Amino acid sequence: MTISEMIFADACKVIPGGVNSPVRSFQAVGMQPMIVASGSGDLICDVDGREFIDYCGSWGQLILGHAEPRVVRATQQQIEKGSSFGIATKIEGELARKIVELIPSVEKLRFVSSGTEATMTALRIARGYTGRQKIVKFIGHYHGHSDSLLVQAGSGVSALNVEATSKGVNASAIADTICLPFNDIGAVRSFLRSGNGEKIAAVIVEPIAGNMGVVLPEKGFLEMLREETALAGALLIFDEVITGFRVALGGAQGFFGIDPDMTCFGKIIGGGFPAAAVGGKAKIMDVLAPIGQVYQAGTLSGNPVAMCAGLETLRQLEVEGFYQRLEEKTKRLVLPIEKALEKIPGCIQRCGSMFTLFFGVKQVRNKEDLKSIDEAKFRRFFKALFERGIYIPPASSEAWFVSAAHTDERLDFTANVICSLLRDGI
Numbered sequence: 001m002t003i004s005e006m007i008f009a010d011a012c013k014v015i016p017g018g019v020n021s022p023v024r025s026f027q028a029v030g031m032q033p034m035i036v037a038s039g040s041g042d043l044i045c046d047v048d049g050r051e052f053i054d055y056c057g058s059w060g061q062l063i064l065g066h067a068e069p070r071v072v073r074a075t076q077q078q079i080e081k082g083s084s085f086g087i088a089t090k091i092e093g094e095l096a097r098k099i100v101e102l103i104p105s106v107e108k109l110r111f112v113s114s115g116t117e118a119t120m121t122a123l124r125i126a127r128g129y130t131g132r133q134k135i136v137k138f139i140g141h142y143h144g145h146s147d148s149l150l151v152q153a154g155s156g157v158s159a160l161n162v163e164a165t166s167k168g169v170n171a172s173a174i175a176d177t178i179c180l181p182f183n184d185i186g187a188v189r190s191f192l193r194s195g196n197g198e199k200i201a202a203v204i205v206e207p208i209a210g211n212m213g214v215v216l217p218e219k220g221f222l223e224m225l226r227e228e229t230a231l232a233g234a235l236l237i238f239d240e241v242i243t244g245f246r247v248a249l250g251g252a253q254g255f256f257g258i259d260p261d262m263t264c265f266g267k268i269i270g271g272g273f274p275a276a277a278v279g280g281k282a283k284i285m286d287v288l289a290p291i292g293q294v295y296q297a298g299t300l301s302g303n304p305v306a307m308c309a310g311l312e313t314l315r316q317l318e319v320e321g322f323y324q325r326l327e328e329k330t331k332r333l334v335l336p337i338e339k340a341l342e343k344i345p346g347c348i349q350r351c352g353s354m355f356t357l358f359f360g361v362k363q364v365r366n367k368e369d370l371k372s373i374d375e376a377k378f379r380r381f382f383k384a385l386f387e388r389g390i391y392i393p394p395a396s397s398e399a400w401f402v403s404a405a406h407t408d409e410r411l412d413f414t415a416n417v418i419c420s421l422l423r424d425g426i
């Protein structure tokens, strides 16, 4: 037995399925999960001493790579001064100001500890602000695991249940959630215009879907959402938990030039620690207690260590040319693979440094298209990469991430391995 296998077997006795988030179990790829021991830059090392080039990056969180020295130093200094107070600190205001400065649609924001809390809070604010009950989400989009959003969600959930609705969620909890098809301008417009619009508190969308693999919005889709929600008096919420500070310094909203009413952030703003946020126009955000009547709270919200890590991360993202360099790194990896894919059924869908390699399809526009994915091929592919020291997300419809820490040598090595696997057939 390997050390990983022993640790996992022990964990299974005390943690359901041995993991604290289902996709970590490697169930979707039919393998024993890795037990990670450490990470540095673009590499992670498991407890058996195996090294992997990491393209998961803590699910998109680590845009600077693992244990980035300045983030480590900043957080160590904060820990020495105290790691949690449950009292207001200066650093949370600094990070909030930085986000407000970088994201023009956000005038005020509140920090929470997870993306799930951010989206859940966004819906509560929207309902409190508009006095309406219903919300619209898109099929295949994942916004965390709060009850009202756990319907027709992303890849981790669909592996669990084909209906994409978890057991334990009361029908009443999702009764006000309406699921519409992503990228279907006609269907969404006609739904909102046929007497439903005025009942909708908010439309929540991943502006670039990342949880059914990377699926870009088609031309005009986000613009239509902006137009129709404004017309209906509903709020438009961009869930930028993945895309925020990933695809551009201004997030997907900056990339596409659309101002939502509210935005949810997570992942990158915590710089490797648990932090997330919900932000938006001041008049909307001020419905939150203690000013307004919408209650929301958290012992660890705005945790100073997470705030330090987030602020240090954002400062590095602001350096001139950061996103251009990240784009070049990603192209170095992706372009040769795209060439190899010309001869076999498969495609890469990408925005900046996030992308997905889909097997068996030439395009994915929505959840329906995922039905044609060659899952067996993905499983063989994952295993072959794993054996060669390359770690990608362990499910077929997830986003891969390139970080600033990925070296040219390792990107070239990865591209060569993938191209030869594609050429030789997996």
Ligand SMILES: Cc1ncc(COP(=O)(O)O)c(C=O)c1O
Residues within 6 Å of the ligand: 059, 113, 114, 115, 116, 117, 119, 142, 143, 144, 145, 206, 210, 211, 239, 240, 241, 242, 266, 267, 276
């Ligand atoms: C777009 C999106 N929203 C919300 C969430 C939930 O975030 P968390 O896992 O921090 O609760 C995720 C998680 O991956 C996500 O991708």
